Amino acid sequence: MGLKNKTALKTQAELIRYEDGEGKNTAERVGKVLSEIIENTDISFDALTAATQRLESQVDAIAIYPFDGLIYDATEALAHPTGSIWYSVKERMFFSVDTSGTTISKHNAYHINDLEIRGDILFRCGNALYTKGSDKQLKKFVDEEALADIIKETTASRPEIVTLPESEYEAKSAAGELSDDVIYMTYEDDSE
Structure with missing residues (x-):
């Protein structure tokens, strides 16, 4: 205009x-x-509606939803500011403080049919990321140091892999020199 x-x-x-x-x-x-x-x-109202739906779809695709913190009981959210979102450990649900500041409600966008938290998105509180765990509760992703420890533990317990010609494998086997902590990969030795 x-x-x-x-x-x-x-x-x-x-x-x-x-x-x-x-x-x-x-x-x-x-x-x-x-x-x-x-x-x-x-801009037409139809175009505005379509643009809004595209934007909402793009936000959903990012799939990281913020919340303000953890509380034990949902009613504890009432001690916090209007519009804030809290995860209740007891109820295993997200709650928001309604605009009146005197009531709370389930934060629907974060749930599947108001029964459990969504597993297809990540949740963020400050710099920490959370997801739905196998027990359907909110679980914090591990930090970099904990992840390094997990990788170290996992790779330390991984067996060694050794590739040998069949003839050498058979000779070690006959001599009792095979180790239970090693995976042996054999191939036919055509050089003989």
């Missing part, structure tokens, strides 16, 4: 708004201004 049109429409709308003469704001007068507003709007 151009500035001239916008200014003219605003002037006409104000005339209608402050009109105090009886019968002056006819359906034709009001309808004409509304029609001009709609015709001069750069």
Whole structure:
């Protein structure tokens, strides 16, 4: 909508708004201004709705939903600011403090049918990431140091893999030199 049109429409709308003469704001007068507003709007409501749905879809694709912290009982959320979101350990659900600040409700976007937390998204509180665990409770992702320890433990217990020609494997086997902590991969030795 151009500035001239916008200014003219605003002037006409104000005339209608402050009109105090009886019968002056006819359906034709009001309808004409509304029609001009709609015709001069750069974006249609359908396009705006479609753009909003695309944006919501993109946000869902990011799939990291923030929350403010952990509480034991859902009613503890009432001690926190309006609009904040809390995970109740007891109820295994997210709750938000409603706009009145005196009631709480399940935070629907974070749940599957209000029964359990979603497993297809990540949750974020500060710099920590959380996900739904196998027990359907909120579980914190491990930090970098804990992850390094897990990798170290996992790789330390991994057996060694040794590749040998069949003849060498058979000779070690006959001599009793095979180790239970080693996986032997053999191949045919065609050089003989």
